[in-house]
Amino acid sequence: MQHIIDRFISYVTIDTESDPNSTTTPSTKKQFDLANKLVDELKAIGMTQVTIDKHGYVMATLASNVKHKVPTIGFVSHFDTTPDFTGKDVKPQVILNYDGGDIILNKEQNIVLSPSYFKDLLQYKGQTLITTNGLTLLGADDKAGITEIMTAMEYLIQHPEIQHGKIRVCFTPDEEIGRGADLFDVKKFGADWAYTMDGSQIGELEYENFNAAGVKITFKGKSVHPGYAKGKMINSMLIANDFINELPKGETPQETKGYEGFFHVTGLTGSIEETKLELIIRDHDMKKFIKRKELVHKITKKFNKEFKKQFGEDIVICEIKDQYYNMKEKVVPVMFIVDLAEKAMKSLGIKPLIKPIRGGTDGCRLSYMGLPCPNIFAGGHNFHGKYEYVPVESMQKAVEVIVKIAELTATTDFTKQEARSKKQEKKEKKTKKK
Template sequence: MFTNYQYTVDTRFIRYAQIDTQSDPQSTSFPTTEKQKDLSRLLVKELHEMGITDAEMDEHGYVYATIPANTDKQVPVICFCSHVDTSSDSSGTGVKPIVHRNYDGGDIVLPDDQTVVISSREHPYLASKKGDDIITASGTTLLGADDKAGVAEIMDAASYLMTHPEVKHGAIRILFTPDEEVGRGVEKVDMKKLAAQFGYTMDGGELGSLEDENFSADGAKITVYGVSAHPGAAKGKLISAIKIAGEIVDALPKDGLSPETTEDRDGFIHPVRISGTVEKTEIDFIIRDFDTSSLEAHESFLRRVMDKVLDHHPGARATLKVTEQYRNMKEVLDQYPQVTANAAEAIRRAGVQPLKMSIRGGTDGSRLSFMGLPCPNIFTGEMALHSKHEYVSIQDMQKAVQTIVYLAQVWEEKA
C-alpha cells in the first residue's frame, strides 16, 4: 500500500522542529507560552491545504480537524492526538535538525557543541538503528521529537488518507494540544467539539511500542512553619523552616522509593522543588505508582516522615496537602479491549511486532481516558527525550505513519 508513497513526515518534522514551542511550568496563563500557537497556526494552514476544511485553532491553542468518512458503514469516530509543546528541561530556541543518512552504528558527535556525544553504548536503541536515517539536534538544544514526531506523523497520515480514497475509514478527528509537558495538555479540551469515541496519542518511543498503562499520580506539598528571629539574638528562639525541610528530604529512603532507585512497576516519592525562608518553606513532591491504591500508602509514609522530623523541633509545625494529578489509563482501557487490540493489529500490518509497554510517567491519553475518550499511546520513534541527546529515526516515523493509516482501516473493517 505504501510502495510508491513519497513520505512527507521527515520534511514536516524538520520544519516543525525549528519552531520554538517550549512551554513554561512556572506560567499560570493558558497556554503557558503564546509561541506554541505559532506551530498550531501553521498546522491549520497545512490541513486546509490538504482539503481538510474544518481545521481550526481555538483561543487556547488547540487544533481541531476532521478527515471525513468515506464509507457507508457506521464506524466509531476515532481521534489521533499529539502535543505541540516541548520540554523546558533543555533549550528549544534555535533548533537546527541534522539528518545523519545511513547511520553507521557509532557515536554521533553534535557539531555545535562537540562535548555533546550521543553514544551508541549509552543508547542501545540507537545502535539497533544502524542503516536508518537519524535526525538529531546540533548540540545546543533539544530536538523536539517529543512530540513533533507525533505531530508530523499525524499530518503525513492525514495527507495520505486525503489522497487515497481507496482506503476506507470512518470519520477521524485530529487534535493537537499545547502544554502537555507541564501536565496541562488537555485541561481546556472541548470534548463536545472533539466528538470522538476512542482516541490514540502518538507520543510513544521505540518502534512498535503500544502503551495502555501509565502511572497514577498525585502531587504533594509540605509546608513547614518555623520561627524567625534576628540571627544576632536567635539563641533559643529561631526555628529554621529551611533546615527542617532539608531534614525531611534527607529522611526519605536512600535505597528505594525514589526515581533513581526504582524501575518497571515500582512507585516512588520524589521531591521536585524547595522554596522558602526561615519562617516558611515549601517542598513540592510528585508521588507515582501503577497501583492507584498504593498512592495513599506512599502519602501516609511521607506524613510519618514529616511527623517524625517535627518531633525533634518543638515550636515548629507543618502541613501536608495532596492533590490528585492523573490516574492509570488501564483502569479505563480494560473496559474497551478493542481499542488496544485494533492498535496492535495496525502495528502488525505495518510489519512491526507490537511491544506492550507501561509508561513510567503520564500522557494526555491518561487524562483523556478519564474524560470519556479511551486513549492508549502509540510509538513515534522519539528517543532520549528532553535532552540535547534526543534523536529519531526517519524509518521509525514512516512506520508510525503506516500504523495510523492501517488503524483507520482496521476500525472500518471491524465496524
C-alpha cells in the first residue's frame, strides 16, 4: 500500500491546473511536467509503444499474454486539475488508521474536515486517508485514476500468470475544462472499448451522464441620465435579471438530484449598456434536454418582441452550444462491458453503485467518437476543493478491479455477452416508446 501512497503523492505535488481561457492544448505548459514523468514511468515498468504527442496525450500498450483472440480494452484518466481551486504547492497529509473524528487540515486557519458535515468519512474508519493541508485541492481527480492504472499495469507485468489480452492506456490533458477528448486519437488508441477511472467513492460504476449545453446571452441597453430616463433608459442588467426569473423555479443544481435536470447560472457581468449572462443546461433525457434549449430560445424571442419598438433591433442575442451527450445511447448496445466491470467488482467483494453521473467525463465524449467508455470509481471524495480526500484502500481496490477486468476479458465468451446486450438494447427502445 505504501507504493500506492508514494506514487500518488509524486503525482499530486506536480501542479497541472488547466486554464479555460487558454487556446492551446494542453491549456497550460506545466501539464507536460507530469505527462513527461508518466512517459518515463510507463517505460520503466515495462510498457511498450509509449508515446506522447505535441498536445500532451500519453498512450502505452501492455501486450497480450494469451494465444487466443481477445478484445483490446483501454483505461483512461486525466492529469489536469480543475481551475476552480488552486492546485499549486499541494502538500498532502496521510492520516493512518482514521478514528472517525474531525481531521484538522489547517490549524492556523481552523480548517477542519469533519464527518458531521462530510458523512461519507465514516465509511472509512480504520483506513488510511490522504487529505489536503486546507490550502489547496488534492488532485485525486484524477491523479488517483492515473495511480491506479499505472499500478495495475505494473502488477500485471510482474504477474505474467494472470491472463490478459492487449491493453491500451491513455492519460489526457484538459478534462477539467471540457477538452480532454478534443484531440484524443481514437483510431491510434485502437481499443474495442475502454473505462475511465474517474469516478468518486468505491463501487461507483456509471454509464449514464447528462446531455449538456452551454449558453451565452448578451443583453443590450440604453444609457440615459437617470434624472431624465423615464421611457428612454433600458437597463440591460435588469433585463438579464428578468430573463433569469423566467426560468423554471426549483430547477437549479441545489434543488435537483438523480435524473432531474437543471438550468445553472454560472456567470453574470454587466453595465446599463450591456450585460453578459452565462448558464449551462443539463438533462439526462434527450427530449427534455431539447425542450430546455427551446425554452431559452422562447424567452429570448419574448423579450425581443417586447422591446422591438423601443430598441429598434434585437435586445437579446442568445447562443447555445451543445457540449456533450448521454453516453448511455452508445453503451447500451454493448452493455456487456458494464456487466464485465460489475462482475469484476462483485468478485472482489465490492458492492457496485450503478447510478447516473450528474456531470460528464471524457468517456461520454469518447463514446460518441466510437470508443464506448463507462466510468469506474477512482476513490476520491469532495473533488475541486480543500476538503478533498481519498482512502488508500479505495485506490487499492480500484487497482484490483482493473486487473480483474483484464483477466475476465481474456476468459469470457463474448458471443453470449453480445447477444444479451442486443436484448437490453431492444428493451430500452420499447421503454422509450412507452
